[in-house]
Amino acid sequence: MWEYTDKVKETFLKPKNVGEISDADAVGEVGSIICGDALKLFLKLDKETGKIIDAKFQTFGCASAIASSSALTEMVKGKTLDEALKISNQDIADFLGGLPEQKMHCSVMGREALEAAIANYRGEKIPQKEEGKLVCKCFDVSEEKIRKVAVENHLTTVDEITNFTKAGGGCGECIPQIELILRDLWSLKPPEKPPKPKKLTNLHKIALIQEIIENEIRPGLQADNGDVELIDIEGSKVTLALRGMCTGCMMSDITIKGIQAKLREMVSEDIVVEAYQ
């Protein structure tokens, strides 16, 4: 069962603006029956003011797709096309009091239908998906769309991309490709590393070592059913005890060396790590 907000439920049960506009000025159609959701958006404009005076939709999809479509039609009414284009998928989700993460693609579909309708009105060509640029074959998602949605919504993980675009949610074959796109996209602005503190007091040093072991080293070892315990810190000598699967592991020397390298990088060059005997 999805955790839908009351607003989503209410909008799904009694959606507004269902239907078509026979003399619509703009029609935008996105999605397909194969992918599991599709939206056809109709807009009617006031010739004088350029404002949207009527909006209707037809949607094939789940409750949140229907609710997102209804929300979109309510939001665009009274706006000029340029104003309407400012509506982001997050705005649609916010209008509904939020959507479950895995349903964010419904709001993205709303935003896309709006773009398609406006492009249709302005006589612009909707950019055709070029061969080879298609990333997710299951859901027909292009690299361009992944990049666009990732930037608009600050998405950094494959799971987020799947929630927002469905890409990677089918056979999963394109997941490495999505990872590459994300790496490429965000490596332009790499996250700033906190500068290494120049002069550490003993207290600072101990706190920092504890923090690194807790947050950076233990999770990796625990993933392999191992663990490590900080026994003591004397000057630059750090004594650790390996636990779990690490005990008696043939690779334990390498594990200790790895931890030492990490601590040297992040705390101080002169750190020596020893295993507790």
Place this chain on the structure above:
Amino acid sequence: MNPIYLDNNATTRVAPEVLDEMLPYLRDLYGNPSSMHTFGGQLYRKIEGAREKVAGLLNADPEEIIFMSCGTESDNTAIMSAIGSLPRRKHVITTRVEHPAVLNFCRHLARKGYRVTFVPVNNLGQLDMDFLFKSVDDDTAVVSIMYANNETGVIFPIAEIAEKLKERGVLFHTDAVQAGGKLPLDLKELPVDMLSLSGHKLHAPKGIGVLYVRRGTRFSPYVIGGHQEGGRRAGTENVASIIGLGKACELAAQFLHKEATDLKVLCDRLENALLKCCPDARINGDIENRLPNTTNMSFEYIEGEAILLRLNEFGICASSGSACTSGSLEPSHVLRAMGIPYTAVHGSIRFSLSRYNTQQEIDKVIEVMPGVIRELREYSPFGREKIVCPPQ
């Protein structure tokens, strides 16, 4: 509002008789059956009594029954035991339409280096028997095939498969979680080596399952620890649930004949009425070989989650194979394996009945459903010019 519960392949109501039988063991008789004192030790006899009742439903010997925590554990244990006792064999056969308890376990084995064959089905959900038997070779450790499909209710010819595999000397496990209590199972006649059951599908509580292991079948345990279940499944017994399951199996045996006929009447009534009053509806699966309680129908041009949530407003509980309800973005692997067009997969609804359903409830669904379908189709951009979408 009392729900109209038509989702009994997902889980069932605990029978009141079962609950009554269980309560003393949750309240007062909380001992450990392994204890030396009477207070705990006396429960051992009770567990053996329940084991006899479970064996009774299956026409098996009580010592062939191992209690486990659920159907999934039972399925996993059966396959692990088979490959564990034949370590040199590296091939496993199953089907494309198994429950995830078997399907994902076999995929897991494939990642571990096993060769896994997934036998396909046709568009009625019937198994490709030639493909199955051609896949068997000297390297095959075990074949695991469900008795009846949870989504469509389609029954596989397990007796025929078991006979043939017996001739070829290959271990055979069947996941009978959906068949247990709905179809007569006679393990003196049916030559399967292992069979899985789940309590909560037959009016016992959740958290109790059974693995039947034919006497003489080599077995290696999966959960290792104490000596419980003759060393075949460690862990302190779930006493109350085991006793509940015993009672549930006794009841199932009593109701077996009546359910097979009564539920089929109700199910057919629902199906026929919906086919009649909802245009562009279809049945998924082989109706000749199907569980008496299950119908899987597709309503074209609309999406299953939307149908379910509309039905929910009327207190009607069903389920769907649509992508939006699966927790993933892919719709039902069963319906896709059958080659059902995507248009129909997305709009699939499963109704699964139990002995607690009444004709009034079914008639309520028949009354409500056409309006739900009509309204959602009014929202849909499809089906207006009768677009026929190509399969896949």
